[in-house]
Amino acid sequence: MDFDCYGQIKPRADKGWIDKPNKSFSKICPFSPAAQNEDELAAMHYPSAASQSDLLGRYESAYVGFVAESNFREKGSSGGLVTWVASELMRQGLVDGVAHVVPNKSCSGPLFHYAISRDIHALRRGAKSRYYPVELSGVLDIIRETPGRYAVVGIPCFIKAVRLSCAEDPVLKERIAATIGLFCGHMKSARLTESFALQMGVDLGEVEDLDYRSKNPDRPANWYRAEFTMHDGTTRSQDWWHLVDGDWGAGFFQYSACNFCDDVVAETADISLGDAWLEPYSSDGRGTSVVIVRSRPMARLIEEANARGRLALTCVDEAFVIATQAAGFRHRREGLAFRLQRRRLGLRPCKRVGPASRALGTRRKLIFIIRAGISAWSHRIFWLSRALNAPRLYTRWAWAVLSAYQGLAYSRGTIGRIADHLGLRGVG
Structure with a gap:
């Protein structure tokens, strides 16, 4: 390994x-x-x-x-x-x-x-x-x-x-x-941590300790905050939602x-x-x-x-x-059924959930599609940005796709227009 x-x-x-x-x-x-x-x-x-x-x-x-x-x-x-x-x-x-x-x-x-x-x-x-x-x-x-x-x-x-x-x-x-x-x-891949460090101006070689979920009793538990402690004792921290890949549900890396x-x-x-x-x-x-x-x-x-x-x-x-x-079960059960139904190439795993998609509405299908795209392409775009030494290539791409994902996940205003464009209207 x-x-x-x-x-x-x-x-x-x-x-x-x-x-x-x-x-x-x-x-x-x-x-x-x-x-x-x-x-x-x-x-x-x-x-x-x-x-x-x-x-x-x-x-x-x-x-x-x-x-x-x-x-x-x-x-x-x-x-x-x-x-x-x-x-x-x-x-x-x-x-x-x-x-x-x-x-x-x-x-x-x-x-x-x-x-x-x-x-x-x-x-x-x-x-x-x-x-x-x-x-x-x-x-x-x-x-x-x-x-x-x-x-x-x-x-x-x-x-x-x-x-x-x-x-x-x-x-x-x-x-x-x-x-x-x-x-x-x-x-997550190791690139999530590398991306967090990059966005926070942290050299991973200087990190003594890393807390992905710094705890504060005065803040809600689901307000994740990443904190790097450096060898010199200083700390740098940032809330996940201020980071381009900090929305867990979007599926980065x-x-x-x-x-x-x-x-x-x-x-x-x-x-x-x-x-x-x-x-x-x-x-x-x-x-x-x-x-x-x-x-x-x-x-x-x-x-x-x-x-x-x-x-x-x-x-x-x-x-x-x-x-x-609830979100995890949606992704692992109804989302899995949809992904199995869409899978055309390669090995289709044998799961306890069968391929299906008709029970899902258009909005939910779009969410699963863009999440799968973010999961697959975040690895590739970050690799390219590292190879070219151009970190803004990744962060600009990540902000763009995150905006699209959050627009689908948290609002309904443009869903019909996007569904028509992708040919998904009326399929679920």
């Missing part, structure tokens, strides 16, 4: 390797049609789950809230539950190490990478969200080589890959004792594979956690988590801590959780 010219981590091997039949690889790639899907994996791991949902998968219980003890909430992106759960597993001796994403403190290489923390202090240094490409192969090798029990933290496709790998590798199956899933919109994923909430993880993007929680700058518990041992751990006041969680139903991630 290595970075390509677009700042995406991709497999690297001899020319033509992907065309060679490889049954072992096909069984563990989370996007392979030969691999078990999320429904099949969840049925295997949580056969007696109390509830089952088309969008949430199998689960025991769901909550909204935050960590009430210590400063987990203050130091986390949302309610502090991800780091707390990992720490609690370690504190109770249920795991010896946790594989999670941490800053890379070396002078070269990627800004973030997977590592294994073996004490709570090291674990807590890896708190907060990292919108940067990473890969799992290194830590899985360490787990294979080093006896012990481990937890793995990851986005949905990573946790699915871990499950598939455990099914093929008895050593991993024995040693990976818990999985902690993160709700996911999509993965999104991996193409993310257009063909149908799992928002890490359906194969023992516990899944995300942000409560629903009022009044999204306006609470202290941060609030949504929690989906799938395994019985994890359910007991959460219930006991909540009963003792260590956690401040309130039970919620399926509809509440879905509402907190």
Whole structure:
């Protein structure tokens, strides 16, 4: 696994390797049609789950809230539950190490990478969200080589890959004792961070620390603010909405594979956690988590801590959780059905969602079309601007397409005229 010219981590091997039949690889790639899907994996791991949902998968219980003890909430992106759960597993001796994403403190290489923390202090240094490409192969090798029990933290496709790998590798199956899933919109390439730095006048070589979501209790949680801390102690920060690629929904620097994923909430993880993007929680700058518990041992751990006041969680139903991630489900389900229907060339992935488009209106189709264009072309235009040393080429293009996207997403005034021009009037 290595970075390509677009700042995406991709497999690297001899020319033509992907065309060679490889049954072992096909069984563990989370996007392979030969691999078990999320429904099949969840049925295997949580056969007696109390509830089952088309969008949430199998689960025991769901909550909204935050960590009430210590400063987990203050130091986390949302309610502090991800780091707390990992720490609690370690504190109770249920795991010896946790594989999670941490800053890379070396002078070269990627800004973030997977590592294994073996004490709570090291674990807590890896708190907060990292919108940067990473890969799992290194830590899985360490787990294979080093006896012990481990937890793995990851986005949905990573946790699915871990499950598939455990099914093929008895050593991993024995040693990976818990999985902690993160709700996911999509993965960004390394160019998002580079673009932020460029627009903020930051030299990445001088950066000591990067916080993609600097937390301020006096500001709404969904007002993202990126903050770079330099080696000399100074900081530079900017709200995402002042950056040309700061509208998450527009899809700048999104991996193409993310257009063909149908799992928002890490359906194969023992516990899944995300942000409560629903009022009044999204306006609470202290941060609030949504929690989906799938395994019985994890359910007991959460219930006991909540009963003792260590956690401040309130039970919620399926509809509440879905509402907190409404945009993600639109993109991963109805949007995926539309993308599958439009796909004419190349491999059409085998998904739990079937190709369809007629249930969508013209406006929604246009949104999905321009979002796909931004996802694909942001990589290319940024590459060209780097090659020509002309950063304004990218920023001007990005502002133009962002304006078009936001005009469609947030207003309806010109939709009919655009639909007529594209020949989409009356098709949905």
